[in-house]
Amino acid sequence: MTNLADYLSVFLREYLPSERRASQHTCEAYAYTFQLLVCFAARVSKTQPSKLTLEYLDVSLVVSFLKHLENERGNSSRTRNARLAAIKAFFRFLEYRVPSCLDQARRIRVIPIKKVDEKLVDYLNPKEMQTLLDMPDIKTILGIRDRAMIYLAYAAGLRVSELVGLRLDQLDLSPAPIIHVYGKGRRERVIPLWKETAAALRAWIRVRSKTTIIPELFLTAQEKSMTRSGFEYILSKYVKEAVIKQPSLANKRVSPHVLRHTCAMHTLQATHDIRKVSLWLGHADTKSTEIYLRADPTEKLEALLAGTPLSLHRGNFKAPDKLLALLKSKK
Numbered sequence: 001m002t003n004l005a006d007y008l009s010v011f012l013r014e015y016l017p018s019e020r021r022a023s024q025h026t027c028e029a030y031a032y033t034f035q036l037l038v039c040f041a042a043r044v045s046k047t048q049p050s051k052l053t054l055e056y057l058d059v060s061l062v063v064s065f066l067k068h069l070e071n072e073r074g075n076s077s078r079t080r081n082a083r084l085a086a087i088k089a090f091f092r093f094l095e096y097r098v099p100s101c102l103d104q105a106r107r108i109r110v111i112p113i114k115k116v117d118e119k120l121v122d123y124l125n126p127k128e129m130q131t132l133l134d135m136p137d138i139k140t141i142l143g144i145r146d147r148a149m150i151y152l153a154y155a156a157g158l159r160v161s162e163l164v165g166l167r168l169d170q171l172d173l174s175p176a177p178i179i180h181v182y183g184k185g186r187r188e189r190v191i192p193l194w195k196e197t198a199a200a201l202r203a204w205i206r207v208r209s210k211t212t213i214i215p216e217l218f219l220t221a222q223e224k225s226m227t228r229s230g231f232e233y234i235l236s237k238y239v240k241e242a243v244i245k246q247p248s249l250a251n252k253r254v255s256p257h258v259l260r261h262t263c264a265m266h267t268l269q270a271t272h273d274i275r276k277v278s279l280w281l282g283h284a285d286t287k288s289t290e291i292y293l294r295a296d297p298t299e300k301l302e303a304l305l306a307g308t309p310l311s312l313h314r315g316n317f318k319a320p321d322k323l324l325a326l327l328k329s330k331k
Helices: 005-018 024-045 059-073 077-094 099-109 126-133 139-157 161-165 195-207 228-245 249-253 256-271 274-283 293-297 297-306 322-329
Strands: 178-182 188-192
Touching: 005 024, 005 077, 024 059, 024 077, 059 077, 059 099, 077 099, 126 139, 126 228, 126 249, 126 256, 139 161, 139 195, 139 228, 139 256, 161 256, 228 249, 228 256, 256 274, 256 293, 256 297, 274 293
Parallel strands: none
Antiparallel strands: 178 188
């Protein structure tokens, strides 16, 4: 029997960050996946997590775990597929290190992913976005910080991990305000900022603590680095307040990623160029950006207006003879 803890530790602490150069966010996501899996396996086997063996994580257990995620934890198919991807990566890592698990690894790696519904993205219209930006009280330090965070998340189309991980040395506010972003897949991009966004950032930097040595731009009230969940909480608080002034927000689920979608949609509507949207968001392929074309009706209206509709021949409708209809019905 092969101890699971030893190989799992090497996978998470050495293989992912060093050999694969996975981001910290990816490492944390994979670690959380195995935290869920180990707890589930320990409960099913009625043993301690540290005593689990590799051999116990067979196909039936992994499939049961995936069903547990959807049925008991209420995870979506996307989340289920992400957890499965982490498990497959671990067994791919084991193939060359534990020959005895080769057949087991191959069986797990062929577990199919689930198809997901390709829904239209949620985004805010300009009036809704403006209402949300006006919510923070800029007479307070936290209000100045919150407005700068929300404005930057929207204007730059940042992922929440990019926003909370942004450092002071990644900002260049003069002469032309820009930020350097290290995004998904270790892709770096430079994003110019509106003068309004730069003004909001300058206001925050002026009141930001000068004594802290934390390099991240945005801090909590306890002068610690802002977290993903922290920003999600702040955003949800202002959305609840904004609903009073803009009732249409009550019908929308506003998350940090919706601000990124909003930036993409507004950029597409302004430029009509999917390539510019892709560059702005830092997508590796424009295929990832095509979701915004499906959600934007103006692009389809332009295509409709550009074409010439085919004419329809006007015919005469002739009602069937009542006697013949009666006779046919009696056959």
